[in-house]
Amino acid sequence: MNTQSAAFPAPSSLKVVPGTERAQAAYPYYMQFTAADDQRFWFYNSMHFPEPMSAFDMVTAEAAYCALGSSTTRVHCIPTTLGIDYRIINGRVYIGGNAVTDPAEVARRTSEFQQRAFYYYGNWERLYAQWRDKMMVLIREAQAFPRLELPEFEPLANVHAGRGIAANHRLLDIYQKTLEGYFRMWHHHFEFLLLGYGAYMTFFAFCKKAFPEISDQTIARMVAGIEAEIFRPDEEVRRLARRAVELGVDDEFREGRTPPAVIAALESRGAAGRDWLAELATSRDPWFNINVGDGFYHYHRSWNDDLSMPFAGLPGYIARIKAGESVQRPIETLKQQRRQLIEDYRELLGSEEERQAYDQMIGLAHRVFPYVEGHKFYCEHWYTNLFFNKIREFGALLAAHGFFAREEDVFHLTHFELEAAIIDLMTSWSNGSPPRGPEYWPHIVSERRAAIAEWAKHSTPPALGPVPEVIDDPAIVMLWGITRESLDRWLRAGTDASSRELRGFAASSGVVEGPACVVRSVEEIGRVRAGDILVCQITNPTWAPIFQKIAGAVSDIGGSMSHAAIVAREFGLPAVVGTGTATSRIKDGQRIRVDGGRGIVTLLT
């Protein structure tokens, strides 16, 4: 194969957008491309980081790849791969694998791997129970971080108690613990992840071999848990709808009414209203600690931060309940269907030997899957949300001291710079002189904010550097679904921009036509009308409450194994994910056809 002709642009040929050089230089030196990087293959991680990353948000890439690499390289010692390298340019995160190719080294690592990974597989339930305990400890610790306070005088009680440490030091302490917690959380995130995906992929690959035409979704359905955490937030919305009807306060839930207005109305509805609000409180902790995105950006807020999403689903569920419909998920039926599906495919296999191997592989996949499905709620949703909100508190404190205008501006500082700003404030509090930050940061923040906006206007190549002949890094194949075929598709793309068709992953089968509702942020969720086809960047499962009223869904990002796909399937909602360009190519109101079984979106008007 001629790798010369099949190459993406070299990293060195990719230029920083003029006028944004200083914003680019803000990212730490170890994230910047160098000349040596031209020799390697990189791809844009549009799955996790579809938008330009602000200086602070890069902590997510940093912490995640640190932890991922530890797991693959040194903890479980995956024989054929080390960890992930990452770089950032124009706010876009490029990543590259680090394959092990020397057969002797693969053999050495195989022996390590089997002593480590096989122990995890063999003791999965116990280690996973232990994992949940560790995560809850981490979450409780983060919840217990004190509020940030910088009083004029140290409280007398502290002085009398002989504490000996002043309030300014506590800022640094809380900040460092907040940051440490986030890095720790990502280690927990990857403690089982590759092993989980690997067991799933083993079964997946066997199914594809035995049934070459089986859809990815069907395999996912055989493995996916019915009672996974990811279904809970939407189940809570259904429960709240049911309680609203039972308590006779359902008339307060009307399309277009804001959550604060509904809550205010319920507060004046006496006991029934208060009862419903108490129900809401139990749902919120913990199940509304779920992000409307994937949790990788500070602005992916949770349902608890903004009740628009769950409240958008209530009128629809209430209407269905009043029409005599049950909105409860038929758990037993779903379980029975899954058992039948597994049994039916088993029966089709060619021999008893294959059936026994199938049983072994699906057995292992079922064993690991509760983690694969469950970890996101605890890590990417609950913990990430606590983390960014704590950083937001620092933003509010610094804004109050004039470092910048708004609390959100804090996310334009790297985590190193934020520590510096905190120490600046600590110093100022201690010596009585004004902090230096107010002169230093506002200009930088506005420059970086402008750079993010500028970068968002520029598309970036899907990959850089020479194309490898095979993509055989299990981490890259598993986590990003990148194959030689997808690279070939990227190489061809750009030549067919005039096409009326968009291709993505077949996420949930069915064909539907309708008007597109292009939603760029959660605030726009109220615009979605019954029968619309939702077009958005990420179809997150947390959008489930509005799945009941839309006719189909299309997203820029996502794979067919994604939770969004699983939830869409349960709603019987045709969906195509990972189109790359849907929100930019489809116009609001445009008629489109979604073929969820083939992964094709057609522009009709």
Place this chain on the structure above:
Amino acid sequence: MAAGMHIAWFEEIGLGDREQVGGKGGSLGELTRAGIAVPPGYVVRTAAFERFLGTLEQCAPVRAAVTPLKSYDLEAITDCSRTLRRRIEEAELPGEVLEELSAAHERLVHQDPEQPVAVRSSATCEDAQEASFAGLQDTYLWVRGVAETARRVRSCWASLYSVESISYRLTHGFSEERVAMAVVVQKMVDAATAGVMFTRSPTTGDRSVVTVEASWGVGSAVVGGEVTPDRWVLGKITGEISVREISDKQIQHVAAAGGGVASVAVSEERRRLACLSDEELQQLRALARRVERHYGSAQDIEWAIDRQSGAILLLQSRPETVWSVKDAAPLAKPEQDPLLHVMSVFGTRQCR
């Protein structure tokens, strides 16, 4: 119910009777007994052919005329074929056979002389899979009345002595003594849509999909390759339709005025319409699963949808032969330690 030694009703026979009723007859009997909708009918057993041949042989040899021929001597084969076919087509059925046939036929058509039937060859040949003979034998559609049916039965028998059939047997060294033919007579299905389906993908060998090919009218247009059929691929278990190829179906086979079929143009507005609804596809899928389960192996199935009732009727089912011979080594074997399976993902360079 028993119909005598020369005739057998579908209900009375199964795959085990192929020697007397041929592959097609055996298959239709088997399906009927399994409770699967098949156009009702009977089989003119090989005993009737033997009886008929015996009468014919009294005048001049038939089998003995073929045996000494050389497979490369096309001229001699052609001469022999012409003579034998004429003799078979012109001879009367032996009285007893004709009596049985007439009685069975009356019962099939319920005294309705206008009720058309299909007369289809059902060859038996111990040495060869019936599939090998596919396309070498004749089928006559929209046949009306006992006399015409009897004539078409003889035509089927005569087809055993076509140049192609003789050459095929000579080339493969099949003994003439063991070659015989049964004939299926069944109610004609006036098909709105007809086609074939495979319970295993012809292209990938996948056992989890059903491939359906169909076109307007009688299935002979699809089987004979006269029309590019619509094509669908359905998940056998899930029912999910992964491929829909709607083709330009220019012609269809329909009943001809004087019996048989005529190839007519499909109207402009119907040419590019899907000839099956999703509901019908799902019914076909259910049927495919049922038939495959019954046989315990992948099947190639011919079917038709009755224009009047909308019912799906099976016309033929035979074992899939291409992929089944390729299933040698299992794709995976159970491991002593089930965890070792994951090494296929983690431990080896994954070459494409």
